[in-house]
Amino acid sequence: MIEFKNITKRFGDKLVLNDVSHAMQTGKTNLIIGTSGSGKTVLQKCLVGLFEPDQGEIIYDGVSFTEMEDEQRKLLRQQIGMLFQGSALFDSMTVEDNVKFPLDMFTKDSESKKLKRVNEVLERVNLVASNKKYPSEISGGMKKRVGIARAIVLNPKYLFCDEPNSGLDPQTSMVIDKLIYDITKEFNTTTIINTHDMNSVMEIGDNILYMKNGKKEWTGNKKDIIFSENKNLNDFIFASEFLQGAKKLRMMEGK
């Protein structure tokens, strides 16, 4: 479980995160949702320490991350996997070497054992026959999948995904959502996903934090969303008339 309390972050005069508190649960897909620019990426980066929050505390399974020394943070980070918004693959390395890199760095396994593990995770993300390609030679969706493979190759306890399905077609998006969901359940990871994709919200929203202008606006799960009275949330999730209709239908079914 990752808890955070009263996180505040400014860039110059701009208040990007305003007193945000929430708990991300173990074995669940925890979603941070909100429009572009609402502070999702900054919040995620604060949680892993890529940004230092100006105020607030972050607690990983009972241990304060905020008070950790650099060395302790380094050790904790070996249990963190992260998928970046732009995938952040190492462009001097092939797909295979990208995924193998954490293994090379942190394990003493034999080359064949490492390759076996690499192929295992690449298969898991449905990416075969691209091992020897460079990141510049594959599509955006494939990059995301390599990014996920690299993030999960060491079986992390905490998995962070920044918009795993932005820029992908709906079908591939669903595949990736399902994949992250399955991994979370199988390995009991604490998974945190930034998204503004309403399909993801309704499919895998175990625990949802809705952000608006850097503030916590609403929390709940995918069922709560249907019955939520929060106007901002409704306008955000059920943006089109078609979706408004779908919501009404669901509400009638539910009641």
Place this chain on the structure above:
Amino acid sequence: MTFFTHFGRYILMLKWMFSKPENPKLYWKEFMHQCSEIGIGSIGIVSIISVFMGAVSAVQTAYQIVNPLVSKLIIAQIIRDTVILEFAPTLICIVLAGVVGSKIASELGNMRVSEQIDALEIMGINTRTYLILPKICAAIATIPMLVILSMVLGILGGRITVGLSGIISTETYDMGLRELFVPYNVFFAMMKAYTFAFIISSIPAYFGYHLKGGSLEIGRSSTRSVVVSCIVILIADYVLAALLL
């Protein structure tokens, strides 16, 4: 930002660069890779410049020494000393500041912009140790060798030129080379080479690693790093000459 903020952050970068490698084997591999990028990758340009540098100084020295009373041997000595003292270490390092420095700055800048540095950091890797230290070590290991190569080729270039253009015979040239040779000059040149190697690698690494903004900044910061490196090389050149000569 003021000069002092930059300088402070530069010193901190160097300080934090020293930490225990998570996996020494991978760091060694990276070091070797950088040696080949920085060292072997620059042999071509260094060779071409050195030979022409020697050739030009031969022609120009001969042009200036027309007095028949001055021994012809002195032409060889002048070429030898200018090549060893100034041309090979300083000129070559200024060229390398462009070649190697811009490569280091843009490589790190690109990794910063595309969040590859963040990705490494999140894995629990000290990115300063993994990305910057091998580059600086590789520069310090290979650039002095390039300077020695440049000395040899420069003097050789002069020899070929005097021979071909008939300024003096190559035998006279060889004799001149051996006369009044001061080994300390080579030591001095090597001190310069080590200092410049450090400058050429650490300053661009600073600019690349601390890059802020988008991909447009990559080109800008690599230009800036080359300019700053060149200026610092010239200042260091003066300071070393004042201290050691």
